Amino acid sequence: MYFFCSDFHLGSPNIQDSSARSREDKIVRWLKKVRSENQVKAIFFVGDLFDFWFEYKTVIPKGFSRFFTELHLLREMNVELHIFTGNHDLWMFDYFVNEFQAKVYHQPIEICLSGIDFYIGHGDGLGPGDKGYKFMKRIFKNPVCQFLFKWIHPDLGIRLAQFLSNRSRKSQNDTQIFLGEEKEWLCQYSLYKMKQKPNIQYFIFGHRHLAIDFSLDDTGKRYINLGAWFEECTFARFDGRELTIERFE
Helix, strand or coil: EEEEEECCCCCCCCCCCHHHHCCCCCCHHHHHHHHHHHCCCCEECCCEEEEEEEEECCCCCCCHHHHHHHHHHHHHHCCCEEECCCCCCCCCHHHHHHHHHHHHEECEEEEECCCCCEEEEECCCCCCCCHHHHHHHHHHHHHHHHHHHHHCHHHHHHHHHHEEEEEEEHHHHCCCCCCCCCHHHHHHHHHHHHCCCCCCCCCCCCCCCCEEEEECCCCCCCEEECCCCCCCCEEEECCCEEEEEEECC
């Protein structure tokens, strides 16, 4: 059994806010339920686990202990943890690798699960359009910019980053309806990649904050968007034969 989830945005709007605590508690309940499933092989966290994340050399952002405990318990069960960086937590380095033996990805990957080929990534900056963000992402990923940011005191740096993160999330297009094949950038990207990689059966992304299950052709190839955990709390389950999108609580 494989599970896929994205866009927890832990810490949004801040770790003191009751809605942030309530969302983390719900995620923890879901992970406990996942742990109770038989034959769970892996969980894919497909980006934006945190509303902001930056790993200083000796400091990590405050909070999230309940979530981290669940990751530890999952690893004790030998469940594989696959973590993708998103546009809100792209400054992950080796903390999750060292602490939880997770695999951390900064780019989309191809992976074969039970004989089925998947293409998985957060989805930010993919497809046509969004040129402003694509330019900013190059700046955020620049090693010089990262080096300069880490010299800001964490109390100031994290507060500044949380402010920018909240602005970014509020400005994101979270239209809660499917806009159609031509206007959904990740749908367009999936169709483009499908021509390059005809072996891929499922294209799985987050970022859109809307659960989407879109048939790309008449052979069963699908674009899946995992949605977010602000309201709908959706995730995907793959049992080795079928993939379904489900809602928690």
